Amino acid sequence: xxxxxxxxxxxxxxxxxxxxxPSDLGLLLGPADMASLQRATxxxxxxxxxxxxxxxxxxxxxxxxxxxxxxxGAGTVVAAGRDASALEGxxxxxxxxxxxxxxxxxxxxxxxxxxxxxxxxxxxxxxxxPLTAQGFVETARTEGHKAIIHTAAASNLGQMxxxxxxxxxxxxxxxxxxxxxxxxxxxxxxxxxxDSKDADFAEALTDAIAETGATIAFDAIGGGTLGGExxxxxxxxxxxxxxxxxxxxxxxxxxxxxxxMLDTSATTFNRGxxxxxxxxxxxxxxPFLQKAGDAVAQRFRARVVDELTTxxxxxxxxxxxxxxxxxxxxxxxxxxxxxxxxxxxxxxxx
Amino acid sequence: xxxxxxxxxxxxxxxxxxxxxPSDLGLLLGPADMASLQRATxxxxxxxxxxxxxxxxxxxxxxxxxxxxxxxGAGTVVAAGRDASALEGxxxxxxxxxxxxxxxxxxxxxxxxxxxxxxxxxxxxxxxxPLTAQGFVETARTEGHKAIIHTAAASNLGQMxxxxxxxxxxxxxxxxxxxxxxxxxxxxxxxxxxDSKDADFAEALTDAIAETGATIAFDAIGGGTLGGExxxxxxxxxxxxxxxxxxxxxxxxxxxxxxxMLDTSATTFNRGxxxxxxxxxxxxxxPFLQKAGDAVAQRFRARVVDELTTxxxxxxxxxxxxxxxxxxxxxxxxxxxxxxxxxxxxxxxx
Numbered sequence: 001x002x003x004x005x006x007x008x009x010x011x012x013x014x015x016x017x018x019x020x021x022p023s024d025l026g027l028l029l030g031p032a033d034m035a036s037l038q039r040a041t042x043x044x045x046x047x048x049x050x051x052x053x054x055x056x057x058x059x060x061x062x063x064x065x066x067x068x069x070x071x072x073g074a075g076t077v078v079a080a081g082r083d084a085s086a087l088e089g090x091x092x093x094x095x096x097x098x099x100x101x102x103x104x105x106x107x108x109x110x111x112x113x114x115x116x117x118x119x120x121x122x123x124x125x126x127x128x129x130p131l132t133a134q135g136f137v138e139t140a141r142t143e144g145h146k147a148i149i150h151t152a153a154a155s156n157l158g159q160m161x162x163x164x165x166x167x168x169x170x171x172x173x174x175x176x177x178x179x180x181x182x183x184x185x186x187x188x189x190x191x192x193x194x195d196s197k198d199a200d201f202a203e204a205l206t207d208a209i210a211e212t213g214a215t216i217a218f219d220a221i222g223g224g225t226l227g228g229e230x231x232x233x234x235x236x237x238x239x240x241x242x243x244x245x246x247x248x249x250x251x252x253x254x255x256x257x258x259x260x261m262l263d264t265s266a267t268t269f270n271r272g273x274x275x276x277x278x279x280x281x282x283x284x285x286x287p288f289l290q291k292a293g294d295a296v297a298q299r300f301r302a303r304v305v306d307e308l309t310t311x312x313x314x315x316x317x318x319x320x321x322x323x324x325x326x327x328x329x330x331x332x333x334x335x336x337x338x339x340x341x342x343x344x345x346x347x348x349x350x
Numbered sequence: 351x352x353x354x355x356x357x358x359x360x361x362x363x364x365x366x367x368x369x370x371x372p373s374d375l376g377l378l379l380g381p382a383d384m385a386s387l388q389r390a391t392x393x394x395x396x397x398x399x400x401x402x403x404x405x406x407x408x409x410x411x412x413x414x415x416x417x418x419x420x421x422x423g424a425g426t427v428v429a430a431g432r433d434a435s436a437l438e439g440x441x442x443x444x445x446x447x448x449x450x451x452x453x454x455x456x457x458x459x460x461x462x463x464x465x466x467x468x469x470x471x472x473x474x475x476x477x478x479x480p481l482t483a484q485g486f487v488e489t490a491r492t493e494g495h496k497a498i499i500h501t502a503a504a505s506n507l508g509q510m511x512x513x514x515x516x517x518x519x520x521x522x523x524x525x526x527x528x529x530x531x532x533x534x535x536x537x538x539x540x541x542x543x544x545d546s547k548d549a550d551f552a553e554a555l556t557d558a559i560a561e562t563g564a565t566i567a568f569d570a571i572g573g574g575t576l577g578g579e580x581x582x583x584x585x586x587x588x589x590x591x592x593x594x595x596x597x598x599x600x601x602x603x604x605x606x607x608x609x610x611m612l613d614t615s616a617t618t619f620n621r622g623x624x625x626x627x628x629x630x631x632x633x634x635x636x637p638f639l640q641k642a643g644d645a646v647a648q649r650f651r652a653r654v655v656d657e658l659t660t661x662x663x664x665x666x667x668x669x670x671x672x673x674x675x676x677x678x679x680x681x682x683x684x685x686x687x688x689x690x691x692x693x694x695x696x697x698x699x700x
Contacts, residue, residue: 027597031622058623061595222621236407245411247377248634258621268618271572271608272381273408276632284598284626 003103006081011108013092016120018073018099019314020325020334020343021128022220022260028069030062031055031264034335037328047326070099070345074114074123084108093123100322102347115305121316122309124344125156128285130304130312131297132259133160135288137168138296140216143255147171147212149230152220152262153193154181156314156342161218162190163311171212173205175226196226202233209237215252218283220260227256227280228269235274249275257283317341321349353453356431360457363442366470368423368449369664370675370684370693371478372570372610378419380412381405381614384685387678397676420449420695424464424473434458443473450672452697465655471666472659474694475506478635480654480662481647482609483510485638487518488646490566493605497521497562499580502570502612503543504531506664506692511568512540513661521562523555525576546576552583559587565602568633570610577606577630578619585624599625607633667691671699 006012032049040046051059072095080088092111098104114123140148148165150158153174165172166189173192174185182193192208194201208214217230231254238250254277258267269280289297304312318341324330325345334343356362382399390396401409422445430438442461448454464473490498498515500508503524515522516539523542524535532543542558544551558564567580581604588600604627608617619630639647654662668691674680675695684693 023597030597055622061589061592065595067595228616239411242411245415245417247373247380251637258626261621264622266578266618266620268616270616271611271632272405272614274632276608276634277637279629279631281629281631282621282624282626287601287627 003105006079006084006105008081008083009108010081010105011077011084011087011092011111012079013075013094013104013106013111014078015073015099015101015104015347016075017124018070018345018347019125019128019316020345021071021125022262023128024069024071024100025335026261027067029335030059034332037331039328045323045326047328047331068098068101070101071095071097072125072127073099073104073345074120074126075104076120077111078103081108087111087113090114091118091120091123093126095127100325100345100347102322112301112305115308118308120346121319121344122313125314126304126308126312129157129160129314131289131300132157132285133164133312134300134303135283135285135292136161136218137164137170138292138300139257139283139288140170143216145214145216145255147173147209147214147216149173149175149209149214149217150220151175151196151217151226151230152177152260153190154184155220157220159185159188160312162188167311171214173208173212173214175205175230202229205230205233206236206240209234210240216255216257218257218259221262222258222260223263223265223267225268227258227267228274231256231269231278231280232273235278246275249277252277254278256280259283315342316344319344319346319349321345322347323350353455356429356434356455358431358433359459360431360455361427361434361437361442361461362429363425363444363454363456363461364428365423365449365451365454365697366425367474367669368420368695368697369475369478369666370695371421371475372612373478374419374421374450375685376611377417379685380409384682387681389678395673395676397678397681418448418451420451421445421447422475422477423449423454423695424470424476425454426470427461428453431458437461437463440464441468441470441473443476445477450675450695450697452672462651462655465658468658470696471669471694472663475664476654476658476662479507479510479664481639481650482507482635483514483662484650484653485633485635485642486511486568487514487520488642488650489607489633489638490520493566495564495566495605497523497559497564497566499523499525499559499564499567500570501525501546501567501576501580502527502610503540504534505570507570509535509538510662512538517661521564523558523562523564525555525580552579555580555583556586556590559584560590566605566607568607568609571612572608572610573613573615573617575618577608577617578624581606581619581628581630582623585628596625599627602627604628606630609633665692666694669694669696669699671695672697673700 036050038048040048074093077087077090091114094111096110154176174190175194176182185193194204219227234254238252386400388398424443427437427440441464444461446460504526524540525544526532535543544554569577584604588602
């Protein structure tokens, strides 16, 4: 496989680090049935999976296509077009897909030079999570919310969000699913950490909302009933201070944003306990950035560079090569998306 | 029971007609279990019901209270305060609750004088449905949608919406649940009428959306899977014209507004077939009007008066007195909320 020379506004980067984000797995595996994993029977080192029939219709658009994977990464510029020569030899972070590769040809505007001393690993995940965390805060502020709720809150993204909210003075209610996750967040300064498995979760959540005034939630899970339970808790907190009964529920606007798919099952909510002043919407980084405009995007990027190894530091539990990524045991491990576990691909490992 | 003299800006109206809207039943009966209906054991002519325990928490705010019912109505002004004397003797439509009564004291600004020749029955429902239908069109326009989807579309409200959309040149996709309902809508000029019980409903809905460009739906049902199926059909229609596969779904914004509770069971939707560009929100008339502002509300009201017996005509299948409204058999009949059936209370019947 060869790679074309860079155009005037392009560079060629040797990829040295690329994280495996849940969004990458969504493209790599989609709704494939993990139990059906088999080694390909041809000469390739590939793997094959079956897709359950009910998911096939949604995949019509990608049947028969070979799609490159890897949203973001970092590496060293090994060639540069005329207008990008200042980047030659520099280490950069990149966004744009197709990062699970030895080399990536990319437009200069889609990379950020790393600050002095930063490693490729430091810069590998400087886009998706850092911009998303800032996007959550920006969304909450723009819509006039006073405090935020976050689920699957001990993730790399969740930790960034907690650090950001502390810096910005925005109360954050973290919802996790184990005492270890709660501890991890408390260690970085979280004050509101609730375990959704606790018997008194609903009551504790209502109390935390009443205390902070949270009326917006970002949910990485998507499926099941948790999102609806969060809206119901917001409503209970609102009704506590209401002076008279309203058959349509409180007048407090309650917003749930679903930004992830950790649980791909159906989303279910009861409207009675929520009232009519609610909204459940999808939240995606790129449409958000497009709507927010260039000035906001530039502000976000500058902050990522400034706080790359503090607020926006990512932690990896395992570094693998490209070939290893197709090892069935390794694949099963990174597909688990266990909190605290995060894989990094380093293509220079072969 | 006596009624106070009107203040300077108030009038007293003898109520002659008040419709039974689904929203009235929400206040009158809430989540009461119909099967538990019993005549009260005291001297009153009242009825008692049990409320299933799981719904009790949401009703804390109304326990022990006697709440007046009846959102809107019409009647004749029998007394007027100093600043409202021009209304004396006039027939008016009213909004503001507590209309299931012989007399209603009300602020003059909450009534509209009926045009010459209009009966109390003509003016009984000139607020909730006519303003809601106009609110749907206004919401769709403000948010930039080209066509509208409506469920339970053969209702009085649905018929008004169809007439309005025809007048405004906005394509409307009507979803109904029987051939009779479909016929009723076609008779007033509807061209897109789909029966959700038909085997090819999903495909027909996708086709109708692709043809009209509908990206907003107003759903009176709320519970179950229909809302999610509508969003999935919008997404299928959007993907038909997409040039490349996007793992997050199409970039078409899809909006579902739930404005009713015909099905009080949980709302369930699958996110995979919908993508991330969606929003499911509650829609209520009064918050909408408040946000839209006085100019919009005045425009809506003026149109209702102009088209009271055409676009905004309501049809009643039965007129009952106040005492009859508490007759168990009559109550069971109006609680059914069958399409095409609509009850009117005339307190002058006794």
